[in-house]
Amino acid sequence: MQHSVSIRDLSLNFGNVKVLETLNLDIEQGEFIVLLGPSGCGKSTLLNCIAGLLDVSAGQIFINGKNVTWEEPKDRGIGMVFQSYALYPQMTVERNLSFGLRVAGMKKEEIERRVARAAEILQIQPLLGRKPANLSGGQRQRVAIGRALVRDVDVFLFDEPLSNLDAKLRSDLRVEIKRLHARLKNTMIYVTHDQIEALTLADRIAIMKNGVIQQLADPHTIYNKPVNLYVAGFIGSPSMNFIEGTLDGSSFTAEDGTAIPVATYDFADKSKAAGKAVLGVRPEHILLGEEAARMPYNAEVEIEIVEPMGSDTLAWTKIAGRPVTFRAASDVHLEAGQKLVVGFDPARGSFFSSDTTERL
Amino acid sequence: MSQTATMAGSAPDTSVGVEPRGPRPKPFFTPTKIIIYSVLVFFTLYFLFPLYVMVVTSFKTMPEIRFGNIFAFPNQINFDAWIKAWTSACTGLTCEGLSPGFWNSVKITIPSTIVSIFIAAVNGYALINWRFKGSELFFAILIFGSFIPYQVFLYPLVMITREMGIFGTLQAVIIVHTIFGMPILTLLFRNYFGSLPQELFKAARVDGAGFWRIFFEIMLPMSLPIFVVALILQVTGIWNDFLFGVVFAGTKNLPMTVQLNNIVNSAQGTPEYNVNMAATVLTGLVPLIIYFVSGKLFVRGVAAGAVKG
Numbered sequence: 166m167q168h169s170v171s172i173r174d175l176s177l178n179f180g181n182v183k184v185l186e187t188l189n190l191d192i193e194q195g196e197f198i199v200l201l202g203p204s205g206c207g208k209s210t211l212l213n214c215i216a217g218l219l220d221v222s223a224g225q226i227f228i229n230g231k232n233v234t235w236e237e238p239k240d241r242g243i244g245m246v247f248q249s250y251a252l253y254p255q256m257t258v259e260r261n262l263s264f265g266l267r268v269a270g271m272k273k274e275e276i277e278r279r280v281a282r283a284a285e286i287l288q289i290q291p292l293l294g295r296k297p298a299n300l301s302g303g304q305r306q307r308v309a310i311g312r313a314l315v316r317d318v319d320v321f322l323f324d325e326p327l328s329n330l331d332a333k334l335r336s337d338l339r340v341e342i343k344r345l346h347a348r349l350k351n352t353m354i355y356v357t358h359d360q361i362e363a364l365t366l367a368d369r370i371a372i373m374k375n376g377v378i379q380q381l382a383d384p385h386t387i388y389n390k391p392v393n394l395y396v397a398g399f400i401g402s403p404s405m406n407f408i409e410g411t412l413d414g415s416s417f418t419a420e421d422g423t424a425i426p427v428a429t430y431d432f433a434d435k436s437k438a439a440g441k442a443v444l445g446v447r448p449e450h451i452l453l454g455e456e457a458a459r460m461p462y463n464a465e466v467e468i469e470i471v472e473p474m475g476s477d478t479l480a481w482t483k484i485a486g487r488p489v490t491f492r493a494a495s496d497v498h499l500e501a502g503q504k505l506v507v508g509f510d511p512a513r514g515s516f517f518s519s520d521t522t523e524r525l
Numbered sequence: 526m527s528q529t530a531t532m533a534g535s536a537p538d539t540s541v542g543v544e545p546r547g548p549r550p551k552p553f554f555t556p557t558k559i560i561i562y563s564v565l566v567f568f569t570l571y572f573l574f575p576l577y578v579m580v581v582t583s584f585k586t587m588p589e590i591r592f593g594n595i596f597a598f599p600n601q602i603n604f605d606a607w608i609k610a611w612t613s614a615c616t617g618l619t620c621e622g623l624s625p626g627f628w629n630s631v632k633i634t635i636p637s638t639i640v641s642i643f644i645a646a647v648n649g650y651a652l653i654n655w656r657f658k659g660s661e662l663f664f665a666i667l668i669f670g671s672f673i674p675y676q677v678f679l680y681p682l683v684m685i686t687r688e689m690g691i692f693g694t695l696q697a698v699i700i701v702h703t704i705f706g707m708p709i710l711t712l713l714f715r716n717y718f719g720s721l722p723q724e725l726f727k728a729a730r731v732d733g734a735g736f737w738r739i740f741f742e743i744m745l746p747m748s749l750p751i752f753v754v755a756l757i758l759q760v761t762g763i764w765n766d767f768l769f770g771v772v773f774a775g776t777k778n779l780p781m782t783v784q785l786n787n788i789v790n791s792a793q794g795t796p797e798y799n800v801n802m803a804a805t806v807l808t809g810l811v812p813l814i815i816y817f818v819s820g821k822l823f824v825r826g827v828a829a830g831a832v833k834g
Contacts, residue, residue: 218727239733251724255746264742265732312732 167230169194169352170215170320175224177210177376184210185376187224195350199363202373203399208356211373212322215354216245229319239269241320244313248325250305252297252312259293262311283314286345303334310345323355327362339365360400364388372396390515394522397445397515403479405445405515406489412442412516412525419444419485425462429512432525441519448479450513451491453505463508471499482507583607583802590798606799610807614800615791616784623804626784630764630811632695633780637702638759642752645707649714650740654726664715671708678705679772686773693775701769706762710755717751718744753822761812781808 170192177185184207192198200208213219215226217238225234233241252261262283266276284290287307297305306326313321326342327335343366346353357363363370364384371381372395380392391397397405410419417425425444432438457463464484472479478493484507491507493499516525582590583606584599612622619625652664682701686692691700721744729739770780785808789801816823 213727216727216731218730237733238731243731245728245731247724247728249722249724251722251728253725253729253743264729264734268733268738312728316732 167194168192168227169196169229170354171225171227172211172215173225173227175211175214175226176222177207177214177219178222183376185214188376188378190371190378190381192352192354195352197346197353197355197366197368199367199370200354200356200373201358201360201363201370201399203358206373207376208358208373209324210376212245212324212354212356215241215320216243216322217241239265242318243320243322244316244318245322246306246309246313246324246326248328250297250302250309250329252305252308254297256296257293258289258295258297258300258308258311261297261308262293262315265312265316279315279317283311286314286348287311302330303338306330306338307341310342314349319352321351321353323353323357325357326355328357328359335359335362342366360402364400372399389513390524391445392524394443394445394517397517401447403448403490403492405447406451406484406487406491408444408446408485408487408489409519410442410444410485412438412440414439417442417444417511417516419487421486423464423485425485425511427511427516429461429510430514430516431512432516434525437518438516438525442525443517443519444511444514445517446489446509446511446514448490449492451484451489451507451509453491453493453497453507457506457508460508460510462511463506465504465506468499468501468503468505471501579802579806583799583806585799587795587797587799603799606797607803607807609797610788610800610804614788614797614804615793616779616787623781623784623788623807626779626781627807629774629778630770630781633698633702633770633774633778634760634763636695637699637706637763638756640699641703641706641710641759642755644703645710645755646714646745646748646752647740648707648711649716650718650744651736652711652715653719654739654744655736664711667708667711675705675768679768683772692773693778695774695778697773697775698769698778698780701773702759702763702766705769706759709758713751713755713758714748717748721747750822753819757815757819757823760815764811 168191170190172188172190175185175188176183188211190198200211202208210219214221215228217233217236221234225232227233228241228243238245253264256264259280262280263276266279280293281290284293287310289304289307289311292300292304292308297308300308306329309326323342327338330338339362342353342355346366355362355366364387367384369381369383370387372379372387374395380387380396382390387396387400391400394407398407408419408425410417410423410425412427415426415428417427419425427438451457452460466482466484468480468482470481472481473495475495477495478497478499479490480493480499481488481490483489499505517523518525578595581597581599582595584602584604586603586605589600610622611624613620614622616623616626648667652660682704683692686697686700689697691697725743726739729743734742764780765782766780767782767786770778771783774780774783785804788804
């Protein structure tokens with residue numbers, strides 16, 4: 166089956182600044198891809214290139230097998246949703262939805278049918294006669310999605326669509342976008358800097374840094390087997406704990422001399438598993454009490470700070486001389502100064518080479 | 526509890542005798558306010574006084590003016606000077622008053638304003654939204670044009686319009702006004718369009734709209750404030766223009782300002798001060814009305830166009 170969107174050796178420079186560098190990406194039909202990265206990593210630029218709003222410096226873009234590198238945005242079969250909604254302020258919701266269709270010179274009945282369908286899917290029928298100024302943020306974003314919907318396109322592009330909404334609306338609309346994808350089964354490319362959005366929505370996540378895709382994988386792999394230190398540190402909140410030290414075949418020695426057995430860890434290439442390295446452990450993989458005693462590594466530690474989060478509790482302590490956070494169920498009583506045994510299995514963690522920052 | 530709290534709170538204020546509560550009192554007669562208002566009143570009077578003298582004089586008869594009390598109110602309101610200024614004052618060789626000049630000015634101002642604003646709006650829109658190679662340089666050159674004194678262009682423009690065969694016609698003045706309105710108006714529109722969200726433009730492009738469609742259906746409906754600013758700038762500027770009118774319009778189309786000059790600076794006979802005053806007020810009336818009608822929008826638009834430089 167042909168790819169829905171294919172990007173071949175795409176580069177984009179603004180003067181001397183390289184924003185995207187020989188980037189390759191294949192997106193399957195009906196896939197939900199999230200481009201995730203900090204601001205300035207080139208993710209929105211990449212989306213604008215796919216939309217045809219920016220001219221590329223080198224490379225090609227294919228949509229449904231057709232080379233659209235030189236095509237106008239309207240001829241690419243894409244619909245786009247913007248962060249600021251970008252609704253035309255002087256037009257009613259109905260006119261906003263139908264603008265693209267009217268530009269295309271479509272028949273009136275067909276326009277009405279499509280607007281009605283989009284309004285039904287997004288449940289904005291009562292709003293059709295209103296102007297954008299009289300809508301709430303969530304309603305505006307729904308209309309913006311509707312504007313992409315009526316065009317009956319193959320590929321949806323979302324440019325941080327939820328970033329202007331408050332936290333509650335954001336999680337509501339997030340679910341709705343997921344529902345929309347389940348119903349429409351279109352290809353969707355979604356740009357965000359919010360890792361929760363990325364993890365919850367994506368079939369695959371592309372983590373970007375400085376115009377280069379660091380890792381492209383499903384959320385589970387991204388979370389549990391990050392390919393390098395950057396991805397490991399970027400994904401996860403609170404972020405992964407890092408302990409620096411030296412690897413030698415069978416054990417990992419932290420900088421303060423603490424030895425951590427690594428026999429259970431599945432190295433990609435055992436011969437390279439030597440020298441300076443960083444061990445990464447997620448806070449929820451550090452266990453307490455009896456469970457900790459059964460782990461390959463355990464130690465008694467003193468709790469420094471406790472942060473109750475409602476659903477669980479976050480505690481700060483030190484392991485092998487490094488500040489470490491771990492997560493405990495909210496019904497476990499923890500307090501500062503308390504001493505207890507914690508432990509983890511390095512197999513659930515990740516080792517990274519200190520030199521290359523790559524996963525070992 | 527509350528008793529002790531208020532006691533503690535009011536203790537240092539016992540000399541004043543009022544316990545602070547609710548909105549802080551804002552006395553009107555503070556030193557700052559007195560200074561501000563005195564200065565404002567002074568300058569208001571300073572600028573209104575000449576206007577007062579003009580209006581009062583225009584309603585007097587010549588004998589009353591010769592009497593000398595220029596600040597006095599007229600004995601009797603007399604419209605003769607106004608009628609003469611409008612219908613029969615001598616402007617050079619003809620004695621038809623200002624009315625032909627008024628209509629000439631209308632004929633010059635309306636098309637010049639419309640053409641210059643339209644072209645500048647398209648310019649500004651293209652420069653900010655459809656950037657092309659060298660668009661920044663183009664803009665810089667355009668702005669540089671506004672720093673060169675008009676007089677430098679005068680002779681070349683006379684030659685050009687003569688070669689085009691339109692020297693001494695309405696078209697010539699309209700073209701000249703359009704050219705000289707371009708730098709400042711383009712700057713105004715470019716900055717205004719630049720302050721509109723870029724994503725609107727992108728959304729319209731994804732929707733398939735082209736250059737003109739985006740301009741007319743998306744940008745223009747959002748641009749009322751800046752159009753009002755441009756309108757005021759152009760109407761007052763062109764209406765008050767003397768130089769281009771006297772050079773390019775030809776004797777048949779001389780604008781009101783030129784005819785006013787001919788009345789006031791006439792070397793023949795005794796100067797009729799009341800007619801001069803009436804003619805001057807008549808000439809200044811159009812820009813004045815424009816300011817009054819659109820003052821609020823003007824301020825809003827200037828602010829909107831100036832935010833990003």
